[in-house]
Amino acid sequence: MGELALAARSLDDNRSNPMDESRQAHQAPKPGGEKTVWWQRGVIYQIYPRSFQDSNGDGVGDLRGIVDRLDYLAWLGIDAIWISPIFSSPMADFGYDISDYRNIDPRFGTLEDFDRLLIEAHRRGMRVLLDLVPNHTSDRHPWFLEARSSRDNPMRDFYIWRDPGPDGGPPNNWQSEFGGDAWEWDERTGQYYYHAFLKEQPDLNWRNPRVRNEMYDVLRFWLNRGVDGFRVDVMWHLIKDAEFRDNPPNPDWTDGMPPHKRVLPIYSCDQPEVHEVVSEMRAVLEEYGDDRLLIGEIYLPLARLVAYYGRDLRGAHLPFNFHLIQAQWDARHIERQILEYEAALPEGGWPNWVLGNHDKPRIAARVGREQARVAAVMLLTLRGTPTIYYGDEIAMTDVSIPPEQVQDPFELRVPGQGFGRDPQRTPLQWDGSAKAGFTTGSPWLPIAPDVAEYNVEAERSDPSSMLTLYRRLLALRRKSKALTIGRYATVEAAGSLLAYLRETEEERLLVVLNLGPEPADLVLPGPCRIVLSTAGEGEEERIEGTLRLKGNEAVLAEMAG
Numbered sequence: 001m002g003e004l005a006l007a008a009r010s011l012d013d014n015r016s017n018p019m020d021e022s023r024q025a026h027q028a029p030k031p032g033g034e035k036t037v038w039w040q041r042g043v044i045y046q047i048y049p050r051s052f053q054d055s056n057g058d059g060v061g062d063l064r065g066i067v068d069r070l071d072y073l074a075w076l077g078i079d080a081i082w083i084s085p086i087f088s089s090p091m092a093d094f095g096y097d098i099s100d101y102r103n104i105d106p107r108f109g110t111l112e113d114f115d116r117l118l119i120e121a122h123r124r125g126m127r128v129l130l131d132l133v134p135n136h137t138s139d140r141h142p143w144f145l146e147a148r149s150s151r152d153n154p155m156r157d158f159y160i161w162r163d164p165g166p167d168g169g170p171p172n173n174w175q176s177e178f179g180g181d182a183w184e185w186d187e188r189t190g191q192y193y194y195h196a197f198l199k200e201q202p203d204l205n206w207r208n209p210r211v212r213n214e215m216y217d218v219l220r221f222w223l224n225r226g227v228d229g230f231r232v233d234v235m236w237h238l239i240k241d242a243e244f245r246d247n248p249p250n251p252d253w254t255d256g257m258p259p260h261k262r263v264l265p266i267y268s269c270d271q272p273e274v275h276e277v278v279s280e281m282r283a284v285l286e287e288y289g290d291d292r293l294l295i296g297e298i299y300l301p302l303a304r305l306v307a308y309y310g311r312d313l314r315g316a317h318l319p320f321n322f323h324l325i326q327a328q329w330d331a332r333h334i335e336r337q338i339l340e341y342e343a344a345l346p347e348g349g350w351p352n353w354v355l356g357n358h359d360k361p362r363i364a365a366r367v368g369r370e371q372a373r374v375a376a377v378m379l380l381t382l383r384g385t386p387t388i389y390y391g392d393e394i395a396m397t398d399v400s401i402p403p404e405q406v407q408d409p410f411e412l413r414v415p416g417q418g419f420g421r422d423p424q425r426t427p428l429q430w431d432g433s434a435k436a437g438f439t440t441g442s443p444w445l446p447i448a449p450d451v452a453e454y455n456v457e458a459e460r461s462d463p464s465s466m467l468t469l470y471r472r473l474l475a476l477r478r479k480s481k482a483l484t485i486g487r488y489a490t491v492e493a494a495g496s497l498l499a500y501l502r503e504t505e506e507e508r509l510l511v512v513l514n515l516g517p518e519p520a521d522l523v524l525p526g527p528c529r530i531v532l533s534t535a536g537e538g539e540e541e542r543i544e545g546t547l548r549l550k551g552n553e554a555v556l557a558e559m560a561g
Helices: 003-009 063-068 070-076 111-123 142-147 209-225 274-286 302-309 331-344 363-367 369-379 409-413 456-460 466-479 481-485
Strands: 044-047 080-083 100-104 127-132 183-186 191-194 229-232 293-296 352-354 385-389 487-491 497-503 508-514 520-523 528-533 546-549 554-559
Touching: 063 070, 063 111, 070 111, 070 466, 100 111, 100 209, 111 127, 111 209, 127 209, 127 293, 209 274, 229 274, 274 293, 274 302, 302 331, 331 487, 331 497, 363 369, 369 466, 369 508, 369 554, 456 466, 466 481, 466 528, 481 497, 481 508, 497 520, 508 546, 546 554
Parallel strands: 044 080, 044 385, 080 127, 127 229, 229 293, 352 385
Antiparallel strands: 183 191, 487 497, 497 508, 508 554, 520 546, 528 554
């Protein structure tokens, strides 16, 4: 049995402690050149803390619950965990409305619990990334309470205040991401304040140097505690047009689209000055060495997305690439997306890929569970850093939420149109019991009805499960330089097949994905040996000439020579 097959099969090996256009190969770091850092080789796992593990029976996940499950993540092969917001919050938007950036919300635990989480994660060789929300605070944050107390309060300019427009209404036509005007009238001071999201989430004024310095000190507070980096929420929103001009109407808007998409956010986000802010954030992280990671949440077209790497790569290390989440599930479409992304990357910019997150329907809900297996192979074999959304590794899908159990403010404000985010945030299914091993209490969101079949306990011992597939793929990545830092090159394929090579000077791996339900053939670029098949057949078989894939099958093969 070959070395890669051994890696795929022998899953209890010791983990190391990490402390062009079509047919053109995209370059990885060259042997003997600049060394890679942990996040270029590693895999990130997103934890939505409310739904990961409840340790005290209140039905809401918490930090102690995460600690209790770290051995599972180490067993799976995860290199870093990204934890959605855990800071003090009234929970109008479930932690994305922060009232104290330097404390843990009691629902999740204490600072001491967080320190223990850091220690235990680092002891297992895992990094910890926090979700920073710098665009806005809670309306109960002390800064905002002072700012709205009077127009001449020293904190007033920490937020964005405007007089009414000529008609006596809002200053302009900017829209809230959760529906309705993005301006809220403050009766006491006679001005509107801006909120890109809920009215309980007033936007900070990042043109104010005092705001920047305060937030950079927040970064330092957590870096001093030992965190390994940050995912920055809505990074592209931080700076707004200085003249507050109206956004133009969206000519492509139709009924059924979210209300805020009636206008194009030309002036309310992605302003040129934002890149100075991102560069300053990066500089703060570099005060602590060169291994702290800065990720940006950015939903923008490729040309604008890659600008967030910054001039001379002084911006975000990883501007999140969400294009697979939004992609039409078609081989040629995805192939074009991969090539366009690779071509758009600045020289030296490191790619990254995401299949799902807490804001978007799960991959199994979008493409079905059979294709979700194919998607898993793609995510973990493309060039760049992958991020796994909790539960995707056991093929969790979206859960239907009865109206009386809806929690998400987006769904509550724009009901019945499918914009709600609760379905993809349900508790992780640890076992097949009624409460899924998540809690002894009443879970904050309902448990999936298929929990008896799709859960960690059942899948852990099933060699054909999604969980086993993820673990095998992660083991392969750990053993293979081609999969972690190797070059990417397309292989000619037609119909429902997508094929590419990952290669170094010493190793060439072929990935073939059938994105359709019917069998399909690929003319091989040379003889190969099958290392992994999602169909569970033909592994270790040597093939020349033509490779036949079943419908919904993905294959990883080692090229001869």
